[in-house]
Amino acid sequence: MTSQAADEPETVVASRRSKITPEREREFFDAVLEQIRECGYESVTMEGVAASTRCSxxxxYRQWxxxxxxxxxxxxxxxxxxxxxxxxxxxxxxxxxxxRAAGDWSAKDTKLLQALGHAxxxxxxxxRALREALIDPEIAALQEMLARGVARGEIRSDHPALxxxxxxxxxVLRVRPVLCGEYADSDYLARFVEAAVLPALGLT
Amino acid sequence: MTSQAADEPETVVASRRSKITPEREREFFDAVLEQIRECGYESVTMEGVAASTRCSxxxxYRQWxxxxxxxxxxxxxxxxxxxxxxxxxxxxxxxxxxxRAAGDWSAKDTKLLQALGHAxxxxxxxxRALREALIDPEIAALQEMLARGVARGEIRSDHPALxxxxxxxxxVLRVRPVLCGEYADSDYLARFVEAAVLPALGLT
DNA sequence: GTGTACCGGTACTCAGCCGTATCGGTACAC
DNA sequence: GTGTACCGATACGGCTGAGTACCGGTACAC
Incomplete structure (x- = not known):
């Protein structure tokens, strides 16, 4: 849908269908995601997104x-x-x-997931889009880590905690704000891994 | 607001304020919570609740x-x-x-929490109501268990995983449906406790 | 220069829902 | 029997937001 930006610089055949540049499109996307995080999916309006990006x-509606x-x-x-x-x-x-890395984007992602959780x-x-954007990549990355650990022989492949x-x-990322009102930051997550995840896996 | 039912059987002074019996009230409450679970908070309408309970x-609006x-x-x-x-x-x-016990009501509670998470x-x-109804009681009960364990000397009070x-x-209760599409049942939770929670605590 | 086609702005239709008002029916008190 | 006050039904006002239609301006192609 918007993939022509990747390999079509400027001068290609397929007549330009839209004057919306990829940068402009990203403004729209950032605006709507930010409003979803702030107000929830239901409360976000197309008018609000249009107003905040100064478009019509x-x-x-011409694009989507x-x-x-x-x-x-x-x-x-x-x-x-x-x-x-x-x-x-x-x-x-x-x-x-x-x-540590997850702490950086945990607040933004968790807000999105919370706001879209029921929608x-x-x-x-x-x-499907939510799953592909926020859930699958994280799970895949974690499982890859675990698979490498198994391959190196650090942990048995049938370890029950895997x-x-x-x-x-x-x-933990998702319930932290529900439990104590603030999002999980890098320090909290690091302590959690140290105190709970690694012991459960039998590592140290 | 509705506390007169507890200690006023039938014949007490304070003139009856409402003909809504406690049983009838519970029908309203059950209906609205069920609709929230199904459709989300925003999509629930007072008209829908009224229709499904055959009231006006x-x-x-007279009661709330x-x-x-x-x-x-x-x-x-x-x-x-x-x-x-x-x-x-x-x-x-x-x-x-x-x-095991949590598996029984996890689906209903998780749906509610998900549907109301952003509202x-x-x-x-x-x-506050959501917290008092669904979150605080569970945390309090868990912490009571842990405190008893500490008091009995089964685990040190400064154990990092506590x-x-x-x-x-x-x-785990909350993300299970997001990860694999189904709610956590008793068996899954029991296996999780056995494989992850107890080892993290150093028990068995 | 000329034409095409997209952009931004505005006005519009349509639908849904919150909350209010009104009215007849009825159960209960006395 | 009589009155009170609540119930259920229905209709209504007001608002909001999705999606559409139209219109003038303008950038780019040729």
């Missing part, structure tokens, strides 16, 4: 048919690889570093 | 001023003590039994 509601499709597109554009470049050679250190049960496209590591990490 | 919208106040009242009425009567004399067995950030009364037990338990 018509412009948004409906509000959920617009939000889903924003989520997919926001998708990025998590925990990039974490590979210390030690499972324990990988997890420690992942905890995703009604709209299937939204659900399958619960993603749930523990993401679970 | 006026009846609801606004929709959030109505929902908050329903939450408070739904409040109940969790993990009642769990006291096996062993911290590990307490946690095992709590996991609670905007309405303070709703937020403070993360509530977050682990509730975290």
């Amino acid at each position: 509601k018509s412009t948004l 048919k409906t509000k959920p499709q617009f939000v889903a597109a924003a989520l997919r554009a926001n998708r990025r690889v998590r925990f990039t470049g974490i590979d210390t050679g030690s499972l324990a250190d990988d997890l420690r570093q992942a905890a 995703m049960t009604s709209d299937q496209e939204l659900s 399958e619960y590591v993603p749930a523990m990490m993401l679970g | 919208k006026s009846t609801l 001023k606004t929709k959030p106040q109505f929902v908050a009242a329903a939450l408070r009425a739904n409040r109940r003590v969790r993990f009642t009567g769990i006291d096996t004399g062993s911290l590990a067995d307490d946690l095992r039994q709590a996991a 609670m950030t905007s309405d303070q009364e709703l937020s 403070e993360y037990v509530p977050a682990m338990m509730l975290g």
